[in-house]
Amino acid sequence: MSQHAALQAHFTPLDGTAPQPAPGRHVLGTVAFGERTALSLTGQGYPELAIPMASPGFDSFREVWTTGAEPVTGTRGGLAFAHDGEYLFISGAIEPLPVYGPTVREVYEEAFALVGELGYPHIFRMWNFVGGIISPNAEGMEIYQDFVAGRAEAFASYGDGTGHMPAATGIGTRGEGISFTLLACREGSPRHVENQRQTPAYHYPEQYGPKPPSFARATRLHPAGGEQGDGALFVSGTASILGHETVHRGDIAAQTDVVLENIAELISGPNLAAAGLDGGHELKDLRLVKVYVRHEADLPVVRERCQAAFGPDTEVMYMNVAVCRDDLLVEIEGLVPGREWTR
Numbered sequence: 001m002s003q004h005a006a007l008q009a010h011f012t013p014l015d016g017t018a019p020q021p022a023p024g025r026h027v028l029g030t031v032a033f034g035e036r037t038a039l040s041l042t043g044q045g046y047p048e049l050a051i052p053m054a055s056p057g058f059d060s061f062r063e064v065w066t067t068g069a070e071p072v073t074g075t076r077g078g079l080a081f082a083h084d085g086e087y088l089f090i091s092g093a094i095e096p097l098p099v100y101g102p103t104v105r106e107v108y109e110e111a112f113a114l115v116g117e118l119g120y121p122h123i124f125r126m127w128n129f130v131g132g133i134i135s136p137n138a139e140g141m142e143i144y145q146d147f148v149a150g151r152a153e154a155f156a157s158y159g160d161g162t163g164h165m166p167a168a169t170g171i172g173t174r175g176e177g178i179s180f181t182l183l184a185c186r187e188g189s190p191r192h193v194e195n196q197r198q199t200p201a202y203h204y205p206e207q208y209g210p211k212p213p214s215f216a217r218a219t220r221l222h223p224a225g226g227e228q229g230d231g232a233l234f235v236s237g238t239a240s241i242l243g244h245e246t247v248h249r250g251d252i253a254a255q256t257d258v259v260l261e262n263i264a265e266l267i268s269g270p271n272l273a274a275a276g277l278d279g280g281h282e283l284k285d286l287r288l289v290k291v292y293v294r295h296e297a298d299l300p301v302v303r304e305r306c307q308a309a310f311g312p313d314t315e316v317m318y319m320n321v322a323v324c325r326d327d328l329l330v331e332i333e334g335l336v337p338g339r340e341w342t343r
């Protein structure tokens with residue numbers, strides 16, 4: 001496989017200086033987890049989505065996606081994008097609205113249309129940043145449900161032949177409005193993975209909202225011209241849910257343990273084998289972990305359990321934001337790098 005197309009990511013400090021990619025690497029896109037809300041093409045050309053996620057005592061940082069080939073960048077409507085011949089990065093932002101569903105549908109459909117037009121049909125990872133996620137919209141519907149319904153309608157128009165939906169995160173922010181980032185590829189093939197401990201989110205019963213959420217528990221990217229184990233395994237935002245039910249309401253330690261057990265099971269050999277995939281991983285293999293903590297005071301307990309579970313090389317960032325159900329106190333996401341992932 002050519003080193004050329006390899007997709008990689010890293011965290012850098014959010015100190016105002018532009019990220020410096022390693023020699024031969026180019027920035028495809030960035031997400032700044034700081035104080036601001038903004039979507040722009042930077043002076044260097046690549047898209048940067050800024051999300052208000054930082055708060056005292058928690059982390060602020062930039063996630064930088066890089067590639068070996070020089071990207072082409074552009075904007076369309078509310079979208080900014082960059083693509084390098086194999087990978088496409090798109091970010092979009094929706095201003096605060098009384099009701100989000102129809103606009104989410106429209107903007108996500110625009111993003112899916114762009115994916116098709118530019119020729120990167122396989123979406124393998126999405127992040128959805130939902131301000132006021134568990135607050136009501138102007139009609140009294142929870143904003144997450146409002147968002148989920150619009151996204152489900154957009155996904156009805158998207159299909160790349162690999163089935164189902166990509167790994168995703170749907171998480172609160174410390175601001176308002178909804179924004180998102182997606183990664184898609186041209187020749188590579190994503191394989192979506194469910195968790196034997198959890199009901200697939202797209203099969204959640206109606207008690208959680210009129211439409212079920214459109215995401216897979218994990219996606220392994222099988223890169224173009226590579227072997228299955230060459231691509232990263234992207235782990236979706238994972239919470240203290242067994243089957244479709246929240247477990248250990250009000251108990252942060254027990255919820256954190258269930259989240260870690262859910263991820264351990266998801267990335268394990270037997271669970272991957274059930275999805276027809278090779279390999280197997282442990283929590284210490286995770287990288288670029290983000291931990292979303294609902295209540296500020298719970299951070300020490302969550303941090304202690306995460307430090308015990310992850311490896312010395314696992315980068316972990318903590319943010320103080322709401323999760324998609326009122327009774328979920330913590331959520332964790334990350335990825336297991338593939339063989340093409342070298343620093």
Ligand SMILES: C=C(O[C@@H]1C=C(C(=O)O)C=C[C@H]1O)C(=O)O
Nearest residue numbers: 168169170213215236237239241
């Ligand atoms: C925590 C859950 O869902 C969250 C919401 C998601 C979404 O709507 O895209 C994806 C993963 C999680 O961030 C869950 O349902 O298990």
